[in-house]
Amino acid sequence: MQITVLGCSGGIGAGRRTTAFLVDDDILIDCGTGVGDLSLEAMARIRHLLITHTHLDHIACLPLLLDTLFSRLQSRPLVIHARADCMHIIHDHIFNWQIWPDFFELPERERPVVRFHAMEPAVPIYLDGRRIDMLPVAHSVPAVGYRVERDGAAFAFSGDTTSNDGFWDALNAHDTLDLLFVECAFPDREQALGQQAGHYCPALLARDLTKLRHAPRVGITHLKSGEEDSVFAALQARVPGRELLRLCSGDVFTI
Template identity: 45%
Template sequence: MRLRVLGCSGGIGTDSYTTAMLLDDDVLIDAGTGVGTLALDDLLKIDHVFVTHAHLDHIAFIPFLVDTTGSLRDRPLIVHALPSTLQCLQAHIFNDHIWPDFSCIPDANRPYMRYEPIAVGKTITLGSRKITPLPADHIVPAVGFQMDSGQSSLVFTGDTTASDALWDVINQITNLRYLIVESAFSDAGQEIAVHSKHFYASLLAKELNKLQHAAEIYITHLRQSEAEVTMREISAGVKHCKLHRLMNNQVFEF
């Protein structure tokens, strides 16, 4: 499996794009503004979007993706997400007010897009690839994802705060190679991080000490203005592993 980072920033601006990752050629993990960096030929290859949660920085380009490619495809784009996340997309995005309801365009028998509910712990198999939703604790219902090639796994936590349930599952993944975990705030943003159920630096450092594997760890969702200080604060509290900042266009093979 090959994962390319299209966007990993906590905001937008020059060379900053919100969360989106391309798994092989045909699967998106989240669909933030990073999707806009892809060429049309690349967009046409995408058959699946796995969504961690309904916040705009993770779903903003699903409407544009469907609108751009729908008439050029011979099968619907499948959006995989928790039932509550799918309900948000239906009620607040694809509602014929904000954007057309492409789940019934051009008609209900040949839609440009199809919803597929997922559940924590229930693996989706795409050929030889396995994608498993993992528990997360965010201000809205959310999941992370384990991507397992059979040889090794990459885990993306999505947006979350401290969660024993998440670490319990991660520590059971015997072939874990990469862990991508968020820290949306430095310690200066602790108050808003707690309110919004995001990690801040020292809390993430404390949680990373629960990891029982020697995985490579990458930090995502960093804000442009405080990325360096956030990385320093996390690293200061982590005892047993080296941390890396996730970067746009970074590629993981596993």
């Protein structure tokens, strides 16, 4: 599998793109502003979208993506995979004819350009040889992470989360994990705020990484704009034995 980081920032600004990961060329995990850097041809190859949760930095480009690809999707709709409650939020608050047209009814209700598939933890789906598991996390809104496996190689993405046991237990239930993308948004001085918002800080993530029985490469996402250097350095200091990668838009991983 090839994983391309389209966006991994906790904010915007020059060179910063919010969360989106492209798996091979046909699966998108989250749909933040990083999607906007894809060519039209690359966008058109996306067949599936996995949504971790409905915060704007993770779905900001979804309405525009559907609008941009509208004519191309009429013959082969985009399939959105997410928790059922996440899809209700997206439909009620975005595709409601006020914020944006309802692409679940266009061009006709019987043949929309986007379809929804409800997922739940512990029930994997299979997309062209790739097994995808939804993983429990702890965020301020309904949220999940994902683990993707193909031919014995696997990576996982936490989405947004703070300290919990469920995510790590779910990863440990599998035999392999080659690559882990996990968030670390807040500096330690804002730990209380981070927990309230449902995000990691270096102290909490360092503690939770000890729960993981695998030894993958660990890519850090969602660093707050302007705090990237200090938060990443603090995390490195707390986990000297782990290989940590500070992700950037455009990074490509092959497993």
